[in-house]
Amino acid sequence: MRLYAVVAAGGFRRYATYRTATAAGVFTNTVFGFILAYTYIALWDARPQLGGYDMAQALAYVWIGQGLLAACAMMGGGFEDELMERIRTGDIAVDLYRPADLQLWWLAGDLGRAAFQLIGRGVVPMLAGALAFDIALPGSAWIWPAFLLSVLLGVVVSFAVRYLVALSAFWLLDGAGATQMAWLLGLFFSGMLLPLPLFPGLLGEVARMLPWSSLLQIPADVYLGKHTGWGLVEAYAFQGGWAVALLLAGRLLQSVATRRVVVQGG
Amino acid sequence: MAETVAVRPGPEGSREPGGSAYFAYEERPRVLEGLRAYGLIVGMWVRSTMAYRASFVMTTFGNLAATAFDFLTIVLMFTHVDALGGYTLPEVALLYGVSATAFGLCDLLLGSMERLGRRVRDGTLDTLLVRPVPVLAQVAADRFALRRIGRILQGLAVLVYALATLDIAWTPLKVAMLPVMVISGAAVFGAVFVAGAAFQFVAQDASQVQSAFTYGGATLLQYPPTIFAKDLVRGVTFVVPLAFVSWLPTLYVLDRDYPLDLPQWVAFLAPVVAVAVGALAGLAWRAALRTYRSTGS
Amino acid sequence: MLDTSVGAAGEGTGVGHDGFITLDGVEKVFQVRRKAGLLRRERHEVRAVDGISFQVARGEMVGYIGPNGAGKSTTIKMLTGILTPSGGRLRVAGIDPSRERTRLAHRIGVVFGQRTTLWWDLPLRDSYRLMHRMYRIPDRRYQENLDRCVELLDLGELLDVPVRQLSLGQRMRGDIAAALLHDPEVLYLDEPTIGLDVISKAKVRQFLKELNAERGTTVLLTTHDLTDIEQLCRRVMVIDHGRLMYDGSLAGLHEVGESERMLVVDLERELPAISLESEGAGPLARVVKVEGPRQWLAFPASASAAPLVARIAAEYPLMDLSVREPDIEAVIARMYEAAAP
Numbered sequence: 001m002r003l004y005a006v007v008a009a010g011g012f013r014r015y016a017t018y019r020t021a022t023a024a025g026v027f028t029n030t031v032f033g034f035i036l037a038y039t040y041i042a043l044w045d046a047r048p049q050l051g052g053y054d055m056a057q058a059l060a061y062v063w064i065g066q067g068l069l070a071a072c073a074m075m076g077g078g079f080e081d082e083l084m085e086r087i088r089t090g091d092i093a094v095d096l097y098r099p100a101d102l103q104l105w106w107l108a109g110d111l112g113r114a115a116f117q118l119i120g121r122g123v124v125p126m127l128a129g130a131l132a133f134d135i136a137l138p139g140s141a142w143i144w145p146a147f148l149l150s151v152l153l154g155v156v157v158s159f160a161v162r163y164l165v166a167l168s169a170f171w172l173l174d175g176a177g178a179t180q181m182a183w184l185l186g187l188f189f190s191g192m193l194l195p196l197p198l199f200p201g202l203l204g205e206v207a208r209m210l211p212w213s214s215l216l217q218i219p220a221d222v223y224l225g226k227h228t229g230w231g232l233v234e235a236y237a238f239q240g241g242w243a244v245a246l247l248l249a250g251r252l253l254q255s256v257a258t259r260r261v262v263v264q265g266g
Numbered sequence: 267m268a269e270t271v272a273v274r275p276g277p278e279g280s281r282e283p284g285g286s287a288y289f290a291y292e293e294r295p296r297v298l299e300g301l302r303a304y305g306l307i308v309g310m311w312v313r314s315t316m317a318y319r320a321s322f323v324m325t326t327f328g329n330l331a332a333t334a335f336d337f338l339t340i341v342l343m344f345t346h347v348d349a350l351g352g353y354t355l356p357e358v359a360l361l362y363g364v365s366a367t368a369f370g371l372c373d374l375l376l377g378s379m380e381r382l383g384r385r386v387r388d389g390t391l392d393t394l395l396v397r398p399v400p401v402l403a404q405v406a407a408d409r410f411a412l413r414r415i416g417r418i419l420q421g422l423a424v425l426v427y428a429l430a431t432l433d434i435a436w437t438p439l440k441v442a443m444l445p446v447m448v449i450s451g452a453a454v455f456g457a458v459f460v461a462g463a464a465f466q467f468v469a470q471d472a473s474q475v476q477s478a479f480t481y482g483g484a485t486l487l488q489y490p491p492t493i494f495a496k497d498l499v500r501g502v503t504f505v506v507p508l509a510f511v512s513w514l515p516t517l518y519v520l521d522r523d524y525p526l527d528l529p530q531w532v533a534f535l536a537p538v539v540a541v542a543v544g545a546l547a548g549l550a551w552r553a554a555l556r557t558y559r560s561t562g563s
Numbered sequence: 564m565l566d567t568s569v570g571a572a573g574e575g576t577g578v579g580h581d582g583f584i585t586l587d588g589v590e591k592v593f594q595v596r597r598k599a600g601l602l603r604r605e606r607h608e609v610r611a612v613d614g615i616s617f618q619v620a621r622g623e624m625v626g627y628i629g630p631n632g633a634g635k636s637t638t639i640k641m642l643t644g645i646l647t648p649s650g651g652r653l654r655v656a657g658i659d660p661s662r663e664r665t666r667l668a669h670r671i672g673v674v675f676g677q678r679t680t681l682w683w684d685l686p687l688r689d690s691y692r693l694m695h696r697m698y699r700i701p702d703r704r705y706q707e708n709l710d711r712c713v714e715l716l717d718l719g720e721l722l723d724v725p726v727r728q729l730s731l732g733q734r735m736r737g738d739i740a741a742a743l744l745h746d747p748e749v750l751y752l753d754e755p756t757i758g759l760d761v762i763s764k765a766k767v768r769q770f771l772k773e774l775n776a777e778r779g780t781t782v783l784l785t786t787h788d789l790t791d792i793e794q795l796c797r798r799v800m801v802i803d804h805g806r807l808m809y810d811g812s813l814a815g816l817h818e819v820g821e822s823e824r825m826l827v828v829d830l831e832r833e834l835p836a837i838s839l840e841s842e843g844a845g846p847l848a849r850v851v852k853v854e855g856p857r858q859w860l861a862f863p864a865s866a867s868a869a870p871l872v873a874r875i876a877a878e879y880p881l882m883d884l885s886v887r888e889p890d891i892e893a894v895i896a897r898m899y900e901a902a903a904p
Contacts (some may be wrong), residue, residue, distance in 0.1 A: 007481065017526055019471075020469050020470070020471035020472050021471035021472070023472075024469070024471065024472040024473070024474035024475040024478075025474045027474065027475055027478055028474045028475065028477050028478040028482065031478040031482045032478070032482055032485070034498065035482060035485055035486050035489075035494075038489070038494045038495065038498070039343075039350070039489055039493060041493065042350050042351045042489075042492075042493035043343055043346065043347060043350065046347040046349070046350070047346050047347055048345075050346055117379075117500050172320065172321060176321060176325055177320075177321040177322075177323075177324030177325040177328060177383050178324070180325055180328040180329075180332070181322075181324065181328050181331070184328060184331055184335060187335065188335045188338075188339075193335065193336070193339040194342055194343065195338045196341060196348060198343075198345075199342060200345050201344070303697060306693060306696055306697055307693070310682055310685065310689065310693055311688065313685055314682060314684040314685055316685070317684040317685070317725065318684070389678070390678055392640065392645050392675070392678075393673075393675060393678055393680050395643070395644070395645040395664065396643050396644070396645065396668055396670055396671070396673045397697065398665050398666075398668035398669050398698060399665070400665075400699070452621060556647075558647065559646055559647045559661065560646070560647045560649070561593065561594065
């Protein structure tokens with residue numbers, strides 16, 4: 001356990017050193033936040049209470065999205081490029097001999113990264129949004145820890161998906177395609193482009209059942225007080241269920257892949 | 267080996283001991299040299315891509331899908347409203363199509379320039395500086411990704427949909443405006459890419475700032491100017507003249523009022539603005555490269 | 564009409580320094596910003612190259628050595644036009660590199676040891692075709708040069724192999740060929756043998772030797788491997804802290820640095836330390852270590868190993884032996900000690 005704590009701390013520190021990159025990312029998140037906020041204003045001007053949100057809630061949704069974009073690695077930028085590179089170059093064989101679990105090792109590092117990016121990349125855009133627009137704030141103080149727990153579960157789901165994608169590098173020589181498809185699906189089905197309640201009919205129902213809704217839609221709804229009491233437990237159970245299922249799928253794929261490495265002789 | 271040396275063609279250099287350059291160096295126009303080198307390097311990248319055919323097909327499809335999701339979002343918005351900022355879906359589609367096609371074109375041609383910071387950091391930029399062709403051309407062609415053609419195709423598809431659906435009172439000027447705005451739009455985006463790359467000489471990790479202007483700009487221009495705050499519109503018109511990319515020319519085609527009470531004829535300034543910002547970006551690039559070569563950082 | 568006098572000029576030690584490459588008080592100063600306190604940043608100067616002057620004649624082969632961070636690669640970067648000097652005068656083939664970088668590029672070849680310029684996913688041949696067109700090499704010249712490189716660097720079977728599948732040594736040979744297709748007059752090599760196996764090292768060295776002898780190509784190489792220098796260069800320049808510390812022959816460097824080579828001797832059985840007295844001049848070598856039948860003897864690097872080996876073979880039951888070269892850092896370190904008052 002100590003080992004993984006050290007790895008997580010390392011992940012945090014590593015991203016903390018990229019100061020220019022962090023500042024640049026904050027700038028970009030803020031610019032996108034503004035663009036999106038104006039489109040939502042136009043939308044909610046025409047249809048107040050659209051999707052069950054009022055204007056202030058819709059605007060809060062925009063800035064929560066920008067705040068979580070980096071932490072949930074919705075546009076990549078997490079560990080996956082590095083892991084794929086290690087698979088491509090064969091360095092992965094070395095990792096397999098480490099006295100640590102491969103998946104937990106990368107998970108710990110990614111949680112460290114997410115923690116930093118939640119603070120470094122998340123706080124400033126949310127503050128900027130709160131200052132520039134009239135955004136909804138949580139109704140009570142307990143919402144904040146509830147929101148953070150939901151974000152944590154979202155990060156784990158995001159990790160589990162990206163881990164599966166990264167392992168595809170064992171079979172695909174160039175993983176760029178798989179990575180790109182994954183983040184496209186993630187952006188759309190997390191509700192980053194448009195809240196999922198605005199998706200019509202069957203598309204909406206499917207979208208709300210997919211794992212990506214754990215990344216933004218559910219944490220945002222927790223923040224906005226849409227899940228309380230048993231509803232909150234259900235939301236956590238949904239996120240936790242996907243996290244466990246996807247992590248197990250990752251382990252399965254990992255064991256198939258490592259057998260491959262061993263057969264190939266590393 | 268003596269024979270091979272004896273047949274050495276070329277002018278004066280051949281007789282000098284030590285095998286001086288057998289072909290005389292000719293000063294050639296730098297722009298043409300740059301374009302030629304760009305073409306050569308792009309050819310190499312295309313061939314490299316074809317080494318991973320399956321991945322190429324997937325990523326091309328991915329690029330197409332990327333923008334498809336973009337537009338799908340707009341379509342989903344219009345399932346709830348009839349007009350956004352006073353614009354109908356086909357009208358927004360025209361804005362979208364122009365912006366996406368122009369940006370896609372530029373992204374295909376110069377998209378990898380945002381990797382310049384990485385090359386500066388790991389020192390591989392130096393390998394480009396010892397080649398006899400302009401560095402800008404080499405950087406622009408670096409990691410050329412044919413898959414980005416997917417974005418252009420998707421933009422064109424939306425553009426065709428918009429033109430087919432809209433009821434436009436066509437005039438020769440409006441017809442001429444279409445290719446002009448796509449090409450000058452791509453040029454303005456290109457200038458942003460070059461200026462952004464120049465900025466990365468100073469701040470190597472700041473490629474994200476560039477995305478704010480490029481991807482951010484492309485997204486902004488997909489929506490009607492009426493929904494944005496006046497100051498934002500003013501900024502994109504006068505500071506980073508992205509508005510010329512699609513807003514003003516498209517509004518001209520649509521016979522819509524311009525933002526900021528600009529006169530009608532400014533839409534025709536698009537090519538002029540494109541050339542001007544291109545020149546500015548070129549100067550910024552030269553200054554940045556010179557700084558790099560004297561500071562080595 | 565092969566100009567043999569060129570090879571001879573390159574081999575002679577008394578090369579007339581007509582200054583094909585000329586450096587005159589060249590300086591390179593970097594401004595480095597360092598953190599001082601929480602937000603304050605302090606600027607200070609780093610003199611990476613601090614007034615270096617030397618001349619290299621056409622057809623010379625020169626080793627340019629020094630510890631990491633001594634200013635070697637900064638010098639090479641100025642010589643290739645990548646960096647602009649902060650002061651002094653610099654000419655390569657009569658060209659000011661920083662002002663006419665592109666023109667110079669046609670006349671120089673550069674091999675960066677660690678960074679390949681070959682195309683990772685494409686067959687080696689494709690990278691060469693790009694050079695062919697980028698440098699506008701006449702078809703016939705290109706074919707001749709390529710054939711020659713393929714023959715001498717043993718690339719025949721590798722031409723159609725994607726670069727990513729080549730070994731480090733194969734790739735280095737490929738890189739060297741890529742740098743020579745346009746017939747450069749000067750070749751800069753940055754650590755050309757680093758990480759290579761013994762056979763690849765030998766091939767690379769042999770090739771460079773022939774290139775220099777037949778084409779009269781001027782070669783400037785940086786290396787950590789003194790064997791490179793020993794086998795290739797009559798002249799060595801040592802740079803440290805941005806200054807030229809030594810310019811002369813390798814033997815001279817060994818003398819200045821009082822460096823020692825190591826003879827590792829395996830005897831038939833365990834014996835007391837070997838002792839070899841020579842007439843008057845003290846011991847030929849001193850025993851540094853004895854471990855069973857194996858003994859380590861240090862002897863001056865400037866001396867030949869042959870008489871020593873002959874004596875041992877004559878007086879002791881010799882099974883096997885090998886010679887270990889001194890390493891560059893040690894030589895330079897001792898040079899400092901010797902220079903210190």
